[in-house]
Amino acid sequence: MGAGPYGLSVAAHALEAGLDARVFGRPMQSWEWHMPRGMLLKSEPDASHLGDPDRRYGLDAFRRYSYGEPVPVETFVAYGKWFRAQTVKDALDESTVTSVGTEGGLFTVSLSSGACVLARTVVLALGFLPFAHRPDALAELPSEVSSxxxxxxxxxxxxxxxxxxVGAGQSALETATLLVEAGAKPRIVARTRELAWNDTPNDRRSVISRALAPRSGLGSGWPSYVWSELPGSVRYLPKAARRRIVRTTLGPAGSWWLKERFDGAVPVTLGVRLEGADHRGAVRLHLTNGRGNVQTLETEHVIAATGYQVDVGKIDILDQNLRRGIRSAGPTPRLSRTFETPMPGLYVVGLAAAATFGPAMRFVHGCDFAARRVTRGLVNQVRKSA
Incomplete structure (x- = not known):
């Protein structure tokens, strides 16, 4: 379920393994319609490959980019659709999945077309949209002035x-910059006292520098290297450690190539906490600073660029029994080494798997690892029931 980077990667591996696989969803829909036009990917080109078994259809096979050269989101969308044409082909059905339940030991997958499909296994590759996080302080605002x-x-x-x-990460800073370039008058509002910016990539580092801080799909440094290249090891860490790693790795920061466009173009209100908001003609944001002083900021619209928080309860296409069955002690799903939930035959990949396999699952870079592990589980599932 889902035809984004993770769904297409899993399908490419599953089909190559000889499984009878079907993919439901419009290819790259979230990236095409839920990312701002003109956006550039924060990930490096060599960390933006979808996964196929023989690694023949990476981004560089579609279009080659040099290290440090940002990839336009429009190009990435076109690449994803090309990847689908090379690997998934006729196994894609663009119908939307409306619900998933169980019947007689199989999963029942209902589609927007009116059809119902019975499946032995289901892989949820839902991406980020179901988990969009909006601050409670904005809850009372109508949707026409808050998004x-x-x-x-x-x-x-x-x-x-x-x-x-609202926010201080790449999404907030790039959205504000693109708003300026679209003729709007944005302002950044964030708790941080100072904005953070990533360093300019340097591909000519010394041997010692490379040894002390190896480059990986999640940036430079040994911790990033481990989380990026060995995500399977993260699963064996204590839950509290995994939670901390996911929360702190690659914290809010803007890309180096955005800073020049942002500085001097976007005003900022930093070091404030959003306590509440109301709408009386204009939107009024109620803010407090570190000294407890209260101020009100008026605007016409507020955009929460506040990231995503995984909560199984938000996967509303699953029936109640399935949601209850895959939930762990908290809101995130509990997964096996092959991404299988406690409900046999039901797998979860992508952002929803980050609490188990670490921060690589928040990025395209994790596609290949997830696809290989899931396919191993799917093949084993078929062998057991044969």
Missing amino acids: HSSDHHDLSAFAGKHVAV
């Missing part, structure tokens, strides 16, 4: 308007 960054593709609708963008 999440993932709600927008064409920012030109905000031309001439004052827009508050």
Whole structure:
């Protein structure tokens, strides 16, 4: 379920393994319609490959980019669709999955077309959209004046308007920059006292520098290397350690190539906490600083660029029994080494698997690892029931 990077990668591996696999969803839909036009990928080109068994259809096979050269989201979408044409082909059904239940030891998958498919196994590759996080302080605002960054593709609708963008990560900083370039009047509102920016990539480092801080799909340094290249090892860490790793690895920061466009173009209100908001003609954000002083910021619209928080309860296509069955002690799913949930035959990949396999699952870079592990589990499932 899902035809984004993870869903297509799992399907490519499963089909190559000889499994009777079907993919449901429009290819790259979230990336095409829920990312702002003109966005550039934060991940390096060599960390933006989808996964196929023989590694023949990476991004560099579609278009080659040099190290440090940002990839436009439009190019990445076109690459994903090309990858699908090379690997998944006729196994894709663009129908939307409306519900998943169980019947007689099989999964029942209901589609927007009205059809119902019976499946021995199901892989949830739902991406990030179901888990968009909006601060509680904005809960009372109507949707016409409050939204999440993932709600927008064409920012030109905000031309001439004052827009508050809540957040200090790449999504917030790039959204604000693109708003300026679309003719809007944005302002960043964030708790941090100072914005962070990633270093400019350097591909000519000394041998000693490379040894002390090896480069990986999640950046430079040994911790990033381990989380990036050995995500299977993360699963064996204590739950508290895994939670901390996911929360702190690659914290809020803007890409180096964005800073020049942002500085001097976007005003900022930093070191404040959003306590509440109301809508009386204009949107009023109620903020407090570190000294407890209260201030009110008026704007016409507020965009929460506040990331994503996984909660199994938000996977509303699953029936209640399945949701209850895959939930662990907290809101994230408990997964085996092959990404299988406690409900036999039901697998979860992508962002929803980050609590088990670490921060690589938040990025495209984790696609290949997840696809290989899941396919191993799917093949074993078939052998058991044969």
